Amino acid sequence: MTTTIHLVRHGQTNWNVERRIQGQTESSLTPMGIEQAREVAKQLQNVKFDRAYSSSSERARDTARYILEHHEVDLELRDNLREIFLGEWEGQLYDEVKLSHPEHHQHFWEDPSLFALAGAESFHDLQARAIEAVEEIIRENEGRTVLVVSHGAFIKALLSHYEGRHLSQFWHPPKMTNCCHSIMERGPDGTSVICQYAGLTDW
Numbered sequence: 392m393t394t395t396i397h398l399v400r401h402g403q404t405n406w407n408v409e410r411r412i413q414g415q416t417e418s419s420l421t422p423m424g425i426e427q428a429r430e431v432a433k434q435l436q437n438v439k440f441d442r443a444y445s446s447s448s449e450r451a452r453d454t455a456r457y458i459l460e461h462h463e464v465d466l467e468l469r470d471n472l473r474e475i476f477l478g479e480w481e482g483q484l485y486d487e488v489k490l491s492h493p494e495h496h497q498h499f500w501e502d503p504s505l506f507a508l509a510g511a512e513s514f515h516d517l518q519a520r521a522i523e524a525v526e527e528i529i530r531e532n533e534g535r536t537v538l539v540v541s542h543g544a545f546i547k548a549l550l551s552h553y554e555g556r557h558l559s560q561f562w563h564p565p566k567m568t569n570c571c572h573s574i575m576e577r578g579p580d581g582t583s584v585i586c587q588y589a590g591l592t593d594w
Contacts, residue, residue, distance in 0.1 A: 392533060393576050393578055395535075395537065395574065395575075395576050396529065396537050397435065397438065397538045398575065399431055399458065399539070399572050400542060400543050401446075401451045401569065402420050402453075402570045403420065403424035403569040404418040404450045407424075409484065410485050411483065411484050412485060414480065414511075415475075417449045419449060420454065424454070431458050431570050431572060432459075432460060435538075441532065441535035442537045443464045444472060444528060444539050445541070446468070446472035446540065447468040448473050454540050455538070458538065458540065471523070471524040472539065473541075473545070474544060474545055475545065478509070500562060503561040505559075514561060515558065518548040518552055518558065521548045521552070546567060547561060547562075550588060553583045554585055565590075567589055572589075573585065573588050574587040
């Protein structure tokens with residue numbers, strides 16, 4: 392039986408607008424972010440979810456609750472679905488860390504495979520966590536249709552693994568915009584197929 396995982400990034404937040412680094416620090420959905428979540432809800436209104444999971448971060452769990460308003464399924468919050476942890480950067484503006492940590496900032500955006508900020512997760516750590524978290528969900532839900540609401544870098548790290556993309560090319564398109572919707576299927580033979588990537592079926 393095929394297991395289908397719908398992966399949705401959270402809606403726009405106040406810190407997205409400010410270009411402030413979120414990581415695992417809390418931020419709140421803007422009115423636009425709420426509207427984005429409600430639009431995804433419309434797109435998924437006819438999908439029957441057997442289970443639903445969300446990052447325990449406020450912005451993700453609020454997005455998930457808007458999406459699930461008309462679905463009769465409980466929402467389970469999991470800490471291992473949270474965004475990459477960025478240590479002392481969290482709460483700062485990207486422009487600020489570009490000045491204070493120019494090399495780390497360059498690695499973050501130009502070659503994430505080299506990013507190694509003391510006290511923060513590396514992209515290798517993030518990817519390992521994302522794979523473990525979602526593989527656990529797949530094992531628990533064989534043959535089911537599942538919603539997972541998480542974060543841009545988390546979902547990108549996961550999909551990069553399944554498409555065989557090296558972390559040095561992490562930020563190459565498609566871009567993980569707010570509330571973008573990806574779909575992955577796991578076949579009975581164990582093969583993983585990305586059917587939709589950030590809203591695109593051809594990329």
